[in-house]
Amino acid sequence: MRRLPILPTLLVLIAVAVMVTAGVWQWQRAAWKEDLLARYDRAAKAGTAVAFPFTEDQREAALYHRSALECRRVLARNPIAGRNAAQEAGWAQTVRCATPEGEAEVALGWSRDPAIAAWDGGTVQGIVAPAAHGVRLVAVPAQAGLTQLAKPDPHDLPNNHVSYAVQWFFFAATALIIYALALRRRLRDSDKAG
Numbered sequence: 001m002r003r004l005p006i007l008p009t010l011l012v013l014i015a016v017a018v019m020v021t022a023g024v025w026q027w028q029r030a031a032w033k034e035d036l037l038a039r040y041d042r043a044a045k046a047g048t049a050v051a052f053p054f055t056e057d058q059r060e061a062a063l064y065h066r067s068a069l070e071c072r073r074v075l076a077r078n079p080i081a082g083r084n085a086a087q088e089a090g091w092a093q094t095v096r097c098a099t100p101e102g103e104a105e106v107a108l109g110w111s112r113d114p115a116i117a118a119w120d121g122g123t124v125q126g127i128v129a130p131a132a133h134g135v136r137l138v139a140v141p142a143q144a145g146l147t148q149l150a151k152p153d154p155h156d157l158p159n160n161h162v163s164y165a166v167q168w169f170f171f172a173a174t175a176l177i178i179y180a181l182a183l184r185r186r187l188r189d190s191d192k193a194g
Contacts, residue, residue: 023168030161040154054102071097071121083150084110105136109146119144
């Protein structure tokens with residue numbers, strides 16, 4: 001013990017403690033994500049309608065529920081990558097709408113062609129789904145003569161926290177093993193020199 005280098009040992013132990021803490025945190029996140037996905041799954045299966053969430057604090061509770069909104073004016077049109085109900089790759093035709101409550105994104109439907117579909121607005125029913133910047137309403141039925149988009153599925157959300165936790169624990173174990181091997185070599189070399 002008297003030949004153990006204090007500063008390097010302390011640094012390795014701190015690094016290992018940080019890695020183990022990160023692993024425990026990811027393990028806890030895995031349990032949180034499983035609960036979240038179960039709640040989303042219940043919402044998707046319930047089929048109950050909720051008001052479309054126009055504010056950030058309303059979004060979480062509305063995800064995967066049925067909803068509706070009135071698109072009074074189309075502000076922007078944007079095709080994005082998407083899949084239809086048959087899981088074919090193509091384009092989800094989305095619009096940004098002005099509604100009485102504020103702006104909202106609506107995924108009108110699917111097409112093979114990225115050309116923007118003509119649609120002037122109206123009342124849209126569908127399912128509240130996650131979007132890059134908030135949420136969008138995935139129209140059910142599809143609008144503007146488009147094909148039905150794939151139904152939003154909470155199981156499409158990644159839940160890889162357990163694998164991250166295992167990685168952090170592996171990194172911690174690897175650091176300890178490498179340090180132990182380095183110490184053993186150092187002690188052996190110092191015994192030979194001494």
